[in-house]
Amino acid sequence: MELVAVVLLVGLLAGYSVLAGCDIGLGMLSPYVARTPEERRRVVSAAAPYFLGSEVWLVAAVGVTAGLFPQIEGEVVAGQWPLFVLLLAGWLVRDAGLWLRGRVAAAAWHAVWDTAVVAGSWAVALAWGLVLAALLGGGALPLLFTPLCVAAVALLFLLRGAAFGAERLVPVAGRTGAESAEAAARATRVLARAGLVVLPVAAAAAWLDGGVRAGAPALAVAAAVTAVLAVTAGVSGPRWSRPTSAAAMASLPVLAAVGGQVSAAVADPRSLVLVAVATAPMVPVLAVGQVWLYRMVRRPAPESGFFA
Amino acid sequence: MFDDPLLWARLQFALTAGIHYTFVALTLGMAALILVSQFSAVLRGDAARLAAVRFWGGLYVVNYGMGVLSGLVMELQLALNWNGLNEVFGHVVSAPLAVETVAAFFAESTFLGLWIFGWDRMNRWLHLACFGVVTLTAYLSAFWVLVSNGFLKNPVGFEMRGGVAVLTDPVALVTNPSALLAFGHVATSTLLVGGLVTAGVSAYHLRRGSDPEGMFRRGVRRGVLAASVALLPTAAAGGAQYPLLFDPPASSGTTLDAAEIERIEAAGSGLVRVLAETGNAVMALVWTVFFLVLPLALLAWPLRGLDRWRWLQWLMPVLPVLALLAGVGGWVYRELNRQPWTVRHHLTTAQAVTELSPGLALLSFVLFTGVFVVLAGITGWLLVRFARRGPAGGPLAPAPPPDSGAAVPVHSY
Ligand code: HDD
Ligand code: HEM
Ligand code: HEM
Numbered sequence: 001m002e003l004v005a006v007v008l009l010v011g012l013l014a015g016y017s018v019l020a021g022c023d024i025g026l027g028m029l030s031p032y033v034a035r036t037p038e039e040r041r042r043v044v045s046a047a048a049p050y051f052l053g054s055e056v057w058l059v060a061a062v063g064v065t066a067g068l069f070p071q072i073e074g075e076v077v078a079g080q081w082p083l084f085v086l087l088l089a090g091w092l093v094r095d096a097g098l099w100l101r102g103r104v105a106a107a108a109w110h111a112v113w114d115t116a117v118v119a120g121s122w123a124v125a126l127a128w129g130l131v132l133a134a135l136l137g138g139g140a141l142p143l144l145f146t147p148l149c150v151a152a153v154a155l156l157f158l159l160r161g162a163a164f165g166a167e168r169l170v171p172v173a174g175r176t177g178a179e180s181a182e183a184a185a186r187a188t189r190v191l192a193r194a195g196l197v198v199l200p201v202a203a204a205a206a207w208l209d210g211g212v213r214a215g216a217p218a219l220a221v222a223a224a225v226t227a228v229l230a231v232t233a234g235v236s237g238p239r240w241s242r243p244t245s246a247a248a249m250a251s252l253p254v255l256a257a258v259g260g261q262v263s264a265a266v267a268d269p270r271s272l273v274l275v276a277v278a279t280a281p282m283v284p285v286l287a288v289g290q291v292w293l294y295r296m297v298r299r300p301a302p303e304s305g306f307f308a
Numbered sequence: 309m310f311d312d313p314l315l316w317a318r319l320q321f322a323l324t325a326g327i328h329y330t331f332v333a334l335t336l337g338m339a340a341l342i343l344v345s346q347f348s349a350v351l352r353g354d355a356a357r358l359a360a361v362r363f364w365g366g367l368y369v370v371n372y373g374m375g376v377l378s379g380l381v382m383e384l385q386l387a388l389n390w391n392g393l394n395e396v397f398g399h400v401v402s403a404p405l406a407v408e409t410v411a412a413f414f415a416e417s418t419f420l421g422l423w424i425f426g427w428d429r430m431n432r433w434l435h436l437a438c439f440g441v442v443t444l445t446a447y448l449s450a451f452w453v454l455v456s457n458g459f460l461k462n463p464v465g466f467e468m469r470g471g472v473a474v475l476t477d478p479v480a481l482v483t484n485p486s487a488l489l490a491f492g493h494v495a496t497s498t499l500l501v502g503g504l505v506t507a508g509v510s511a512y513h514l515r516r517g518s519d520p521e522g523m524f525r526r527g528v529r530r531g532v533l534a535a536s537v538a539l540l541p542t543a544a545a546g547g548a549q550y551p552l553l554f555d556p557p558a559s560s561g562t563t564l565d566a567a568e569i570e571r572i573e574a575a576g577s578g579l580v581r582v583l584a585e586t587g588n589a590v591m592a593l594v595w596t597v598f599f600l601v602l603p604l605a606l607l608a609w610p611l612r613g614l615d616r617w618r619w620l621q622w623l624m625p626v627l628p629v630l631a632l633l634a635g636v637g638g639w640v641y642r643e644l645n646r647q648p649w650t651v652r653h654h655l656t657t658a659q660a661v662t663e664l665s666p667g668l669a670l671l672s673f674v675l676f677t678g679v680f681v682v683l684a685g686i687t688g689w690l691l692v693r694f695a696r697r698g699p700a701g702g703p704l705a706p707a708p709p710p711d712s713g714a715a716v717p718v719h720s721y
Contacts, residue, residue, distance in 0.1 A: 067406025
């Protein structure tokens with residue numbers, strides 16, 4: 001029973017990391033890949049359909065944590081109050097930017113909300129880095145390990161965003177404007193190589209700081225991610241970096257689960273039954289909806305979209 | 309008094325929940341009306357009616373964004389500021405909220421995305437079905453939230469084991485009269501809201517002589533009809549809650565004994581009672597206004613007064629504002645009635661709050677309430693702006709003809 005709940009939670013968080021990594025990472029990268037108003041518009045129109053489908057994974061994970069792991073919620077969320085406030089603030093600012101950007105056709109309006117998307121995306125990624133560091137450090141933020149962990153997480157988000165951008169910012173046949181996609185494609189190689197350096201150093205720092213109690217599994221995950229990045233560090237472009245960045249992002253919640261010093265006391269069985277019985281009928285609907293949404297937004301968008 | 313973290317946490321919850329509910333009421337009410345409109349448009353294959361659905365749907369989606377943003381804060385706020393509640397009643401109160409997020413919101417947001425991006429590239433029946441899922445899950449959301457909220461008022465189906473509440477009877481939790489009646493009252497009163505918004509916006513445009521392809525003539529009728537249908541059930545479901553109001557919950561006495569409960573309740577403040585009764589009075593007053601105006605509007609229908617009588621067209625746009633006010637009033641009444649308890653007869657508000665320093669509590673208040681007010685202000689402004697602008701240029705307005713702008717669609721590799 002306990003295992004089912006843990007797998008559910010890690011699964012939801014992995015889904016969030018992989019899918020939201022795309023739109024959050026692209027948001028972080030957008031000052032680099034999008035220089036003109038038109039390019040910025042396209043960044044938002046690439047990210048917006050994704051965020052509708054991706055952040056629900058986190059909302060669900062928060063709900064499941066609250067419902068099935070009330071202790072974790074008390075310990076981790078209330079214990080790391082400022083980190084979660086930063087996360088929430090970044091999330092809000094970023095979402096507000098995505099929701100509001102397309103509503104008024106004025107350059108200044110776009111500038112405000114584009115800035116919100118960039119700043120919010122960075123805040124979210126950095127906050128996740130801090131949360132991971134705190135989880136691995138058993139509540140405290142280890143002095144040496146924390147900045148490295150934050151940097152590593154930010155790098156993985158960026159890599160995911162670059163891989164996504166390299167694929168989705170390509171213009172339709174016959175149009176010009178491939179600069180954004182090319183910039184993103186070039187970035188994948190640089191970011192993957194940077195990851196090769198930062199990840200092992202971060203792992204070593206974790207060891208030195210004595211932060212990570214479950215050191216062996218944590219190191220194993222870090223080594224696996226490094227190896228995955230090594231595979232694609234030589235090439236640029238979307239093809240290979242899509243799966244490798246996805247694998248790297250998915251490893252973050254796994255790392256938190258194996259290396260985190262959290263007592264995974266699950267709520268009592270009746271609460272589990274209630275949640276299971278009430279959600280089971282919806283699961284096929286959810287699966288169909290998610291697959292359908294992601295398939296649909298792969299095709300070229302019509303000229304006018306809701307978000308941009 | 310102002311260095312009391314409890315005060316700030318409560319004030320923060322009250323203001324943010326009130327704002328959240330205002331947008332959610334609009335979502336719930338409009339969803340039902342839009343679903344019916346889209347069904348009728350698709351059934352007839354009528355382009356004019358579909359254009360109207362795009363107009364109302366545009367308002368819906370703008371409003372939905374705020375519902376989500378504010379809902380996220382509500383969720384995190386419960387975790388951050390009400391740790392005491394989570395520690396003792398987390399297993400019980402949070403389970404329905406978990407269901408809400410996984411079963412309702414997950415599907416709602418996904419299918420709303422499909423609906424937004426599927427306008428021009430999906431079979432029209434499938435597209436309608438997407439909005440069907442959105443509507444259904446919006447009500448499911450409301451239901452599960454109210455199961456959680458109903459438990460606070462009438463705690464059932466649990467047992468205290470070692471100072472922690474454990475869910476023993478999920479069926480009792482879900483069939484809690486305090487949740488079911490509230491759901492009935494929320495569902496009917498939000499239909500009232502949706503109907504009056506539709507009628508009010510339509511009447512505004514009719515007054516200004518704008519009625520593209522008859523959409524506002526249809527809108528004012530459909531809105532008046534929906535509101536009239538909801539009028540009496542709203543009062544019935546609301547009135548049915550009065551008997552539950554002051555009965556002690558069945559589980560009373562299992563955590564604290566009668567003397568302790570009495571001592572805690574005796575310390576209640578008079579101001580809270582006055583505020584609560586004000587909320588109650590606002591509901592009753594607003595309902596009475598509707599009770600007087602809606603029959604007049606129904607009478608005006610066969611006389612074609614809905615399209616012509618200026619005074620009625622001036623009056624109609626005010627009504628949705630009153631309806632939203634009544635909704636907030638109702639919540640003020642419900643939540644303040646519970647004071648000084650967070651879980652009646654089991655956990656006081658002072659025990660439920662997280663032990664924050666006054667500085668952090670104030671920071672949290674300023675941060676979140678500030679963000680809420682800004683976002684709500686912007687969303688409200690956008691809603692009014694798009695409502696006044698009419699169907700042309702709305703957020704879901706159809707794509708301009710190809711090659712009219714520099715826009716470049718996103719393409720896959
Ligand atoms: C358009 C909004 C609206 C209108 C016109 C009314 N109400 Fe209401 N009322 C609500 C919107 C609302 C609400 C926001 O939906 C509440 C808050 C909690 C709930 O269950 O519904 C509520 C709560 C609420 C409660 C609180 C129950 C509790 O404390 O648990 C009572 C007793 C009533 N209502 C009774 C009425 C009566 C008798 C009305 C008509 C004469 C009425 N309401 C009109
Ligand atoms: C959106 C609808 C809601 C509104 C408008 C609302 C309104 C309020 C108000 C006005 C207060 C402040 C009372 C005070 O002065 O202490 C309050 C407190 C509170 N409400 Fe609600 N509420 C809503 C829904 C809920 C739900 C669904 C829950 C349950 C999960 C909930 C849980 C609480 C808690 C924990 C407090 C603080 C403790 C307390 O003051 O009793 N509320 N709410
Ligand atoms: C105070 C406790 C509340 C919390 C913690 C809360 C939580 C949330 C969250 C996280 C969201 C956004 C994502 C989602 O839909 O799950 C949301 C939206 C929503 N909430 Fe709440 N909520 C509260 C009160 C209420 C109440 C009292 C109602 C209705 C009676 C309600 C109905 C809805 C609906 C229908 C949505 C969908 C958003 C939209 O369609 O605009 N919520 N809520």
